Amino acid sequence: MILKADELVDLNRAVIQPVHLPSRPTNISVSVIRIDKIHAIISGNKWFKLKYNLENALLQNKQHIVTFGGAWSNHIVATAYLCKEAGLTCTGYIRGEKPAVFSATLRDAERLNMELRFVPREGYRNKEELIKFAGKDFPGSYIIPEGGQNDFGIRGAMEIWELIPANQFTHIVCAVGTGTTMAGLILNSPHDHQITGIPVLKINPENNDLKTFLSAVCCDHTNYKLFYDYHFGGYAKFNMELIAFMNQLYNESSIPTDIVYTGKLFYAVNDLISKNYYEADSKIVLIHSGGLQGNRSLPPSTLGY
Numbered sequence: 001m002i003l004k005a006d007e008l009v010d011l012n013r014a015v016i017q018p019v020h021l022p023s024r025p026t027n028i029s030v031s032v033i034r035i036d037k038i039h040a041i042i043s044g045n046k047w048f049k050l051k052y053n054l055e056n057a058l059l060q061n062k063q064h065i066v067t068f069g070g071a072w073s074n075h076i077v078a079t080a081y082l083c084k085e086a087g088l089t090c091t092g093y094i095r096g097e098k099p100a101v102f103s104a105t106l107r108d109a110e111r112l113n114m115e116l117r118f119v120p121r122e123g124y125r126n127k128e129e130l131i132k133f134a135g136k137d138f139p140g141s142y143i144i145p146e147g148g149q150n151d152f153g154i155r156g157a158m159e160i161w162e163l164i165p166a167n168q169f170t171h172i173v174c175a176v177g178t179g180t181t182m183a184g185l186i187l188n189s190p191h192d193h194q195i196t197g198i199p200v201l202k203i204n205p206e207n208n209d210l211k212t213f214l215s216a217v218c219c220d221h222t223n224y225k226l227f228y229d230y231h232f233g234g235y236a237k238f239n240m241e242l243i244a245f246m247n248q249l250y251n252e253s254s255i256p257t258d259i260v261y262t263g264k265l266f267y268a269v270n271d272l273i274s275k276n277y278y279e280a281d282s283k284i285v286l287i288h289s290g291g292l293q294g295n296r297s298l299p300p301s302t303l304g305y
């Protein structure tokens with residue numbers, strides 16, 4: 001690999017720190033692993049999901065990378081940054097019509113030389129079709145699915161375990177978009193760990209792509225559970241209760257979170273604890289998966305950080 005992993009990100013910065021939740025659990029310990037701190041731009045899980053994709057693209061001598069995402073996608077900016085570092089050109093297919101005013105995320109991606117192409121929402125709903133369509137636009141390019149959801153993404157996410165001490169925790173909790181990170185955590189976990197996933201999108205709990213994906217990839221692993229009630233109305237939706245929670249968390253634990261992913265993650269854990277979901281003596285570690293991008297969509301001073 002031309003790009004040396006340890007020259008780009010600093011894994012030593014992924015410290016584990018205590019979390020002070022408003023529910024004030026007494027017989028349950030709650031910590032967070034700050035993988036958000038490994039890099040300012042390719043922060044958190046995005047580095048893990050992209051590293052083997054990039055390595056593979058370089059091994060295949062690809063010059064151009066194509067990927068997909070939304071207007072506030074941490075994945076889009078992370079990919080744009082990595083391509084620039086690796087000397088590759090890239091295109092991001094962005095969900096929705098071209099906006100009159102670009103989001104801060106899209107401006108960042110453009111500044112990092114990513115070419116942006118906008119796809120109306122109807123066209124975007126079918127991911128396979130869009131991948132085919134992009135492949136025709138850019139023959140010979142390396143295509144990374146949205147959110148890095150492929151075997152390379154999962155393989156990278158499995159390495160998050162290298163940062164988590166083996167015998168210190170009973171439960172791992174992560175925010176879930178595509179489920180790629182969660183799949184890596186499940187696949188590589190010692191079997192007595194329970195993995196809790198908090199989907200941030202509004203999806204049908206009975207029947208959804210995420211469940212299908214996880215059961216296909218994780219086959220005989222059953223040490224995981226998804227909680228579908230913490231999406232706050234859908235992807236990037238929020239209310240003032242969530243904002244107040246995030247401000248309190250920051251004030252009491254110095255942990256910045258975002259409205260799209262990790263705010264909902266911490267909120268969910270606090271709520272599950274107050275509803276006694278976790279048994280006494282559980283030792284929970286949350287994965288701070290990075291990316292505060294989405295917060296830039298908020299009016300200034302909504303958050304105290």
Ligand SMILES: *Cc1c(COP(=O)(O)O)cnc(C)c1O
Pocket residue numbers: 044045046074075147175176177178179180181182261262288289290291
């Ligand atoms: C992208 C992202 C996720 C979702 O990860 P998946 O592997 O797609 O489930 C979670 N947290 C943050 C901060 C993210 O940027």
